[in-house]
Amino acid sequence: DTGVSQDPRHKITKRGQNVTFRCDPISEHNRLYWYRQTLGQGPEFLTYFQNEAQLEKSRLLSDRFSAERPKGSFSTLEIQRTEQGDSAMYLCASSLEGLRGLAGGPIKSSYNEQFFGPGTRLTVL
Amino acid sequence: KQEVTQIPAALSVPEGENLVLNCSFTDSAIYNLQWFRQDPGKGLTSLLLIQSSQREQTSGRLNASLDKSSGRSTLYIAASQPGDSATYLCAVRFSRNQFYFGTGTSLTVIP
Numbered sequence: 569d570t571g572v573s574q575d576p577r578h579k580i581t582k583r584g585q586n587v588t589f590r591c592d593p594i595s596e597h598n599r600l601y602w603y604r605q606t607l608g609q610g611p612e613f614l615t616y617f618q619n620e621a622q623l624e625k626s627r628l629l630s631d632r633f634s635a636e637r638p639k640g641s642f643s644t645l646e647i648q649r650t651e652q653g654d655s656a657m658y659l660c661a662s663s664l665e666g667l668r669g670l671a672g673g674p675i676k677s678s679y680n681e682q683f684f685g686p687g688t689r690l691t692v693l
Numbered sequence: 694k695q696e697v698t699q700i701p702a703a704l705s706v707p708e709g710e711n712l713v714l715n716c717s718f719t720d721s722a723i724y725n726l727q728w729f730r731q732d733p734g735k736g737l738t739s740l741l742l743i744q745s746s747q748r749e750q751t752s753g754r755l756n757a758s759l760d761k762s763s764g765r766s767t768l769y770i771a772a773s774q775p776g777d778s779a780t781y782l783c784a785v786r787f788s789r790n791q792f793y794f795g796t797g798t799s800l801t802v803i804p
Contacts, residue, residue: 572736574736601792603794608796609739609796610697610782610784610794610795610797611782611784611794612794613791613792613793616790616792627772654699659736659737661737679787680724680725680742680744681727681739681742682727682739682784683739684729684736684737684738684739685736686713686735686736686781687735687736
């Protein structure tokens with residue numbers, strides 16, 4: 569496994585169009601996070617999944633945003649009726665959550681450590 | 694409201710110098726703290742993770758410390774190199790479900 573991957577890397581769209589981004593986490597990771605980052609700022613948390621359950625959503629995530637992780641593996645983030653203010657880098661991260669690894673194995677020193685993908689840069693014209 | 698602050702916003706040092714980056718946070722009841730580097734237009738690369746119960750972590754030329762009582766963490770970089778030039782971000786997990794990033798320190802190491 570080579571890390572977190574995101575697709576596409578770049579997306580240019582016109583205002584009002586819908587866009588969908590995909591994130592493939594590190595395979596053994598049970599948590600998946602979405603962040604948004606604008607120029608000169610740190611990433612802002614949007615939402616996260618524990619397996620297939622969406623457990624937390626930021627108030628930044630308006631009704632036009634929806635995220636899914638149907639089988640607890642890859643995730644999609646959809647933005648409907650895009651606005652110019654949606655232009656940003658959308659980052660995905662994953663982590664192995666919990667005191668023990670899968671199947672009750674030994675504690676991993678990197679548990680709860682977030683690993684990020686390369687991001688999807690969205691430009692709304 | 695939890696906040697994470699990084700000072701300075703930008704730092705320029707000559708090659709070989711040791712340096713310290715600062716991160717402060719408003720709530721001492723944190724879950725963990727993670728340092729990242731970000732190259733222009735790229736994603737984030739994890740450098741060090743400090744759990745709430747730990748005081749410091751080391752990896753190569755990097756050392757990160759955590760002082761929860763004062764709400765501070767520092768990232769120490771020894772013998773800086775031009776390849777260390779990047780933006781360094783501090784991320785604090787205040788609970789199981791709250792994640793906040795600072796705005797970063799942009800580091801330039803001059804050859």
